[in-house]
Amino acid sequence: MRMKYTISLVFIVALVIIEKENNIISRVSDKLTPKQTPQTPLQPSNSASALGLLKLNGSSFSTLSKLDPVFTLMKRRLENYTEQRSEVIGSAGNRKHILLLATTRTGSSFVGEFFNQQGDNMFYLFEPLWHVERSLTLEGGGTNATAAARAYREVLQGLFLCDFTPLESFIDPLPVDHVTSALFRRESSSSLCEESVCSPFVKKVFERYHCRTRKCGPLNLTTASESCQQKEHRTIKSVRVRQLETLRPLAEDPRLDIKFIQLVRDPRAVLASRMVAFSAKYNNWKKWAVDGDVPIDDDEVRKLKGNCDNIRMSAEVGLRQPSWLRRRYMLVRYEDIARFPMRKAAEMYKFTGIPFTPQVKDWVLKNTQASNEASGVYSTQKNSSEQVEKWRFSIPYKLAQVVQRVCGPTMKLFGYKFVNSEAMLTDKSISLIEEKIFIQNFS
Numbered sequence: 001m002r003m004k005y006t007i008s009l010v011f012i013v014a015l016v017i018i019e020k021e022n023n024i025i026s027r028v029s030d031k032l033t034p035k036q037t038p039q040t041p042l043q044p045s046n047s048a049s050a051l052g053l054l055k056l057n058g059s060s061f062s063t064l065s066k067l068d069p070v071f072t073l074m075k076r077r078l079e080n081y082t083e084q085r086s087e088v089i090g091s092a093g094n095r096k097h098i099l100l101l102a103t104t105r106t107g108s109s110f111v112g113e114f115f116n117q118q119g120d121n122m123f124y125l126f127e128p129l130w131h132v133e134r135s136l137t138l139e140g141g142g143t144n145a146t147a148a149a150r151a152y153r154e155v156l157q158g159l160f161l162c163d164f165t166p167l168e169s170f171i172d173p174l175p176v177d178h179v180t181s182a183l184f185r186r187e188s189s190s191s192l193c194e195e196s197v198c199s200p201f202v203k204k205v206f207e208r209y210h211c212r213t214r215k216c217g218p219l220n221l222t223t224a225s226e227s228c229q230q231k232e233h234r235t236i237k238s239v240r241v242r243q244l245e246t247l248r249p250l251a252e253d254p255r256l257d258i259k260f261i262q263l264v265r266d267p268r269a270v271l272a273s274r275m276v277a278f279s280a281k282y283n284n285w286k287k288w289a290v291d292g293d294v295p296i297d298d299d300e301v302r303k304l305k306g307n308c309d310n311i312r313m314s315a316e317v318g319l320r321q322p323s324w325l326r327r328r329y330m331l332v333r334y335e336d337i338a339r340f341p342m343r344k345a346a347e348m349y350k351f352t353g354i355p356f357t358p359q360v361k362d363w364v365l366k367n368t369q370a371s372n373e374a375s376g377v378y379s380t381q382k383n384s385s386e387q388v389e390k391w392r393f394s395i396p397y398k399l400a401q402v403v404q405r406v407c408g409p410t411m412k413l414f415g416y417k418f419v420n421s422e423a424m425l426t427d428k429s430i431s432l433i434e435e436k437i438f439i440q441n442f443s
């Protein structure tokens with residue numbers, strides 16, 4: 001009696017799994033047909049609930065092994081489907097989805113340009129999660145990490161599939177008929193200022209983030225989505241995701257071929273840079289710099305530690321290369337990009353599998369050897385080798401010590417050397433960057 005019951009249960013589970021695989025195959029084939037209808041978001045996983053069903057009875061798993069022949073057949077069937085699926089994905093060509101993960105003041109705008117400049121094949125978005133973070137910010141500042149992580153993931157998933165709907169609900173004021181004049185830093189995405197996405201200029205509408213390359217009216221997100229679908233590759237830059245692990249569903253989404261590039265920088269340099277760029281928010285630090293005293297237990301110090309820990313934990317997950325991240329994760333240090341911009345840009349392109357165009361090469365050349373005429377806090381034009389050591393003369397030794405204390409493990413992981421005196425901090429003949437290679441084989 002019980003045997004019979006279990007057999008039917010196993011069949012149901014197997015059918016559910018196969019059904020789901022079928023869905024994936026048809027979704028992928030949909031993707032292959034050139035004129036596609038807008039993609040529907042991934043449905044909640046059927047097989048997950050099927051697994052839940054199995055777990056209801058603790059003994060079910062052991063019973064499964066007794067039903068080996070049935071189970072093996074099902075497994076083979078499943079493997080068949082999985083094979084077909086990967087063939088379809090393989091031939092779907094080369095659409096890549098690149099997520100550039102960073103924190104503020106790590107040169108992410110600069111590195112984002114490597115992809116923004118790629119040309120007609122790339123749809124690039126600059127900090128779309130700005131809207132999400134802003135609307136989820138709680139009264140006392142900060143966000144609910146769980147809720148934010150989920151919203152970030154859903155919005156990113158939509159955007160990688162050219163669906164702006166999840167993002168729209170976070171844009172303030174809400175877009176009307178999918179048209180908005182409030183998209184943060186629209187002008188930083190060349191894709192959003194192209195001829196085809198540029199609606200006629202409207203005199204009366206104030207657009208804070210207006211296109212610089214041409215005069216455009218408010219952004220029609222339907223048009224933007226159409227343009228996105230025409231492009232071969234998609235890149236999003238974000239300084240808002242806290243933990244790489246929270247993005248695992250994106251890596252496992254069969255509609256996406258996602259590559260994560262995590263950009264990190266010496267936390268002492270980041271602090272020095274933030275104290276200048278976000279001056280008003282760093283009044284405490286500036287006061288401590290003058291006084292020479294930093295409280296051991298302070299919210300600001302705890303926040304710094306929290307940031308460092310998040311960055312380190314994300315990198316630890318990436319460097320461990322779990323199967324869901326295999327060939328999908330690359331760690332890049334700001335300092336290496338600043339010192340060897342062309343080499344690092346080429347490596348990043350190699351990792352993503354996208355051709356490194358002459359256009360990108362030109363951009364890198366122009367923007368790393370340029371003179372010091374740069375201006376503005378988000379400026380990307382700088383003499384990058386010079387820039388990389390500048391912080392050593394702007395941060396007081398006392399503050400460098402605090403960073404070393406709370407960000408020690410993070411610094412060790414990335415190969416940033418500690419200083420043990422003010423003299424060492426400002427002695428340019430001593431490099432604070434260990435030569436380090438993180439993951440070598442991407443193939």
Ligand SMILES: *[C@@H]1O[C@H](CO)[C@@H](O)[C@H](O)[C@H]1NC(C)=O
Nearest residue numbers: 002005006056057058059060
């Ligand atoms: C779960 O397993 C227990 C112990 O083997 C059994 O008594 C019970 O009937 C099972 N329940 C279901 C829903 O299969």
Ligand SMILES: *[C@@H]1O[C@H](CO)[C@@H](O)[C@H](O)[C@H]1NC(C)=O
Nearest residue numbers: 073074075076077078080081
């Ligand atoms: C797997 O696919 C092959 C070829 O398409 C087929 O001959 C075989 O019967 C399939 N096996 C199962 C278990 O479905």
Ligand SMILES: *[C@@H]1O[C@H](CO)[C@@H](O)[C@H](O)[C@H]1NC(C)=O
Nearest residue numbers: 138143144145146147148150
């Ligand atoms: C954060 O959000 C989650 C999910 O929305 C909720 O369950 C949880 O209670 C929230 N936590 C706090 C501290 O508000």
Ligand SMILES: *[C@@H]1O[C@H](CO)[C@@H](O)[C@H](O)[C@H]1NC(C)=O
Nearest residue numbers: 176177179220221222223226
């Ligand atoms: C936005 O663009 C779509 C498609 O390009 C078009 O159908 C729609 O009318 C436009 N919306 C507005 C408000 O102009």
Ligand SMILES: *[C@@H]1O[C@H](CO)[C@@H](O)[C@H](O)[C@H]1NC(C)=O
Nearest residue numbers: 369370371372383384385386
């Ligand atoms: C950039 O900075 C380096 C180091 O200070 C210097 O040697 C080089 O001449 C500078 N290049 C330009 C183009 O200013």
